[in-house]
Amino acid sequence: MRYLKSISTIIIFCTIFIWTNCDQSTNVKNNTPPPDSQTQENKTLTKANKEDPRLVPGRYIVTYKNQGERSISEQAATEAVQRTNAIFSELNIDPDSLIHQYKYALKGFAGNLTKKQVEALKKDNRVESIVQDIKYKAIQMMNTSSSNKPSTKLMSQTTPWGITRVGGPLDGSGKKAWVLDTGIDLDHPDLDVDVSSSVAFVAGENADDGHGHGSHVAGTIAAKDNSTGVVGVAADASVVAVKVCDSGGYCYTSDLDAGIDYIVSNYSSGDVxxxxxxxxxxxSPYVDLPLSILESTIETAADDGLKFAIAAGNEDQDANNKSPARVEYNNVWTVSAHDDNDNFASFSNYGNPPIEYSNPGVDIHSLWRNGGTNTIDGTSMATPHIAGLLLALGDVYTDGTVSNDPDSSPDEIAxxxxxxxxxxGNVTSSDFARITWSSVPFASQYKVYRRYENGYWSERSTTTGTSYNDTQLMDPDLQVLSVPPGDNEDYYTYKVHAITPSGTISEASNHVYFAIEENCHPPVCS
Structure with missing residues (x-):
């Protein structure tokens, strides 16, 4: 299984007859919500504790029963909206209290509610759960070098070491990544930002990046392959800002739920x-219940085909202690970090499961807000490497494992x-050359080539298998050699190309030589 720098905040005051499409998202291109998104100012944000998730007074996430076995359809979305309409009408809840309407990956809503309304909802047989929303500084950056300072001036293009380590840059043209973060620098010259799809679920802010973290992530995924800045893993892919964290890096779980719900209604196959x-x-159930709702939302979206790359976290502990890092699910990849010597990063969370792969996360140079660049550390920086690979290839290969992984199962490097x-190769008693080869992951087909002595290569076969019998020989008397034969011998050379999503893979060393000798009768030749 992704602008305008500033706009006025959009406030839609909805009546009970028209508020069914109200929400807190803000599209920044034309001052109108994108399809199936909504605009609604939230009440004053509650200051969050820097260390611990903080329950937000008066702000709740409500989920519905009978969610259709996680069905994602317009009919299910319509039914969710109708249920919310009915509940607000019956309980006399002010339409302006609605923060988010969940319709796709989650069915329910987030809203500012009174204690009396909460008690009524707990008794409502249409409601599965009602939990208090939590806020937390979910953006975690490490910076081990005090000399690293953000730059607002783009220099000649460089290829960060992490891009090279994962085999990039790859061609991301025509692909799209959705970045759930602090937004993206909407007019960064080194990014192709899909402005019309970009949206903010943070009250009072648009999708532009006031922090820098989201732009850094987007740059690693998809920075342009041009003459300035950096280049991304899936170079020239488009990126979509789905702003779910404010400029200070604080995030509500309800906003991330809304961001995922929005993506599910708008993404295409192959998006990440x-x-x-x-x-x-x-x-604590007060914290873990909203986290379990978040994780269920991710799983529902993953079931629909959306691919997720998720950071393992930077606490040097078991990743199962972090959400949504602990999600172990199809189409979900949790990522740890390593340095440029393939050593497991000292700050990175560990554990398999849920971690599938490790990627570069130390001294990662990428883009920043205000058209600049920055070099920082973190599993947040490792994760977009995986996202770029998934975007360009649909899956990943591996190249060794990290050193010094704290758990007993070293993470594979994607x-x-x-x-x-x-x-x-070998020669059979039937006088034909048979060559076989190892399979290459994700290869759609293999092309077999042959040449006589130092002549031109000619394609002999295209196959999905891993063997080929060549019976069309100039002379059936052959002998297998491990190195090229001498000048006095006639010979054939064979090679195989594997056709993969990242291109054609072949190396000159992977050749098989068959020498032609007179009076030779395989399999024994003089």
């Missing part, structure tokens, strides 16, 4: 969503480059 955010699992097929 990046979540370089995390909340601690505390053991890459976009497959090893070339290893081929071998």
């Amino acid at each position: 969503a990046n979540i370089s955010l995390g909340w601690p699992v505390t053991g 890459t976009g480059t497959a090893a070339a097929p290893s081929i071998s």
